[in-house]
Amino acid sequence: MKEIFKNVKEKLVSKYTNNNSSENTKKIKNRIKARFRKNKQIISKNIDNFFDWIKGAEIVELSECNTNEDPVRPELDNKFRTSYGRKIYGVKFKGEIHAVMCFAFTNEIPKTVEELDLMSKDAFIQSIRRDYQVGKIAIAYTVWSKKKGGGKLIVKEVYKLIKKSNHLNRLITLSPLTEMARRFHLSNGAIQIQVNETTQNFEYEKV
Numbered sequence: 001m002k003e004i005f006k007n008v009k010e011k012l013v014s015k016y017t018n019n020n021s022s023e024n025t026k027k028i029k030n031r032i033k034a035r036f037r038k039n040k041q042i043i044s045k046n047i048d049n050f051f052d053w054i055k056g057a058e059i060v061e062l063s064e065c066n067t068n069e070d071p072v073r074p075e076l077d078n079k080f081r082t083s084y085g086r087k088i089y090g091v092k093f094k095g096e097i098h099a100v101m102c103f104a105f106t107n108e109i110p111k112t113v114e115e116l117d118l119m120s121k122d123a124f125i126q127s128i129r130r131d132y133q134v135g136k137i138a139i140a141y142t143v144w145s146k147k148k149g150g151g152k153l154i155v156k157e158v159y160k161l162i163k164k165s166n167h168l169n170r171l172i173t174l175s176p177l178t179e180m181a182r183r184f185h186l187s188n189g190a191i192q193i194q195v196n197e198t199t200q201n202f203e204y205e206k207v
């Protein structure tokens with residue numbers, strides 16, 4: 001948002017200073033200020049409208065997702081995503097799914113999908129012998145959004161679900177080594193806990 005306003009200001013300064021070289025500086029400055037205030041109001045209103053859909057969206061648990069749409073781990077099929085207590089959550093708005101986040105439950109932090117698979121199988125087997133509550137750590141191994149704001153919303157809402165549960169005590173990601181993933185999780189309040197050979201882990205302590 002700050003970046004948008006900075007660009008607007010720069011454009012106004014260049015427009016008014018180029019075309020009005022004969023006007024005195026104070027007059028130009030006042031015109032820029034007035035114009036900037038007006039543009040800022042219009043931009044803020046448009047951004048509010050842009051995210052309005054979020055108010056009508058809900059988080060739902062899904063029995064499957066369209067894995068071809070997953071930009072992070074399209075190779076994982078729905079069987080993988082729903083076996084051993086694993087879960088798929090979606091952001092539903094007007095009957096359509098706009099964002100998806102997939103979870104596995106473990107007792108350790110995986111550095112690869114292979115480790116994630118083994119660790120969540122292990123936690124699942126232990127849970128059968130114990131209390132049917134699989135793993136203490138929720139690992140988000142993919143998230144994607146087709147509508148702006150959906151990714152942020154799903155992180156926030158799933159975090160609330162995890163806080164409410166009585167057996168999960170950590171929310172950690174198994175993220176690709178991309179700048180997008182890094183910026184996305186850091187901007188949502190996560191901390192980077194580990195950078196691995198092919199992945200990175202972030203932890204949500206508060207959202």
Ligand SMILES: CC(C)(COP(=O)(O)OP(=O)(O)OC[C@H]1O[C@@H](n2cnc3c(N)ncnc32)[C@H](O)[C@@H]1OP(=O)(O)O)[C@@H](O)C(=O)NCCC(=O)NCCS
Nearest residue numbers: 071143144145147148149150151152179180181183184187
């Ligand atoms: C990352 C993603 C889920 C974010 O979706 P979103 O919350 O709905 O919303 P936004 O597009 O507003 O992005 C939120 C933040 O993510 C980061 N981000 C998004 N796209 C980015 C890009 N192309 N490059 C770098 N950072 C990016 C930014 O920090 C952005 O905040 P900003 O707009 O204030 O800079 C979505 O862009 C997506 O589906 N990406 C592809 C899959 C992916 O990489 N998932 C994350 C790793 S598991």
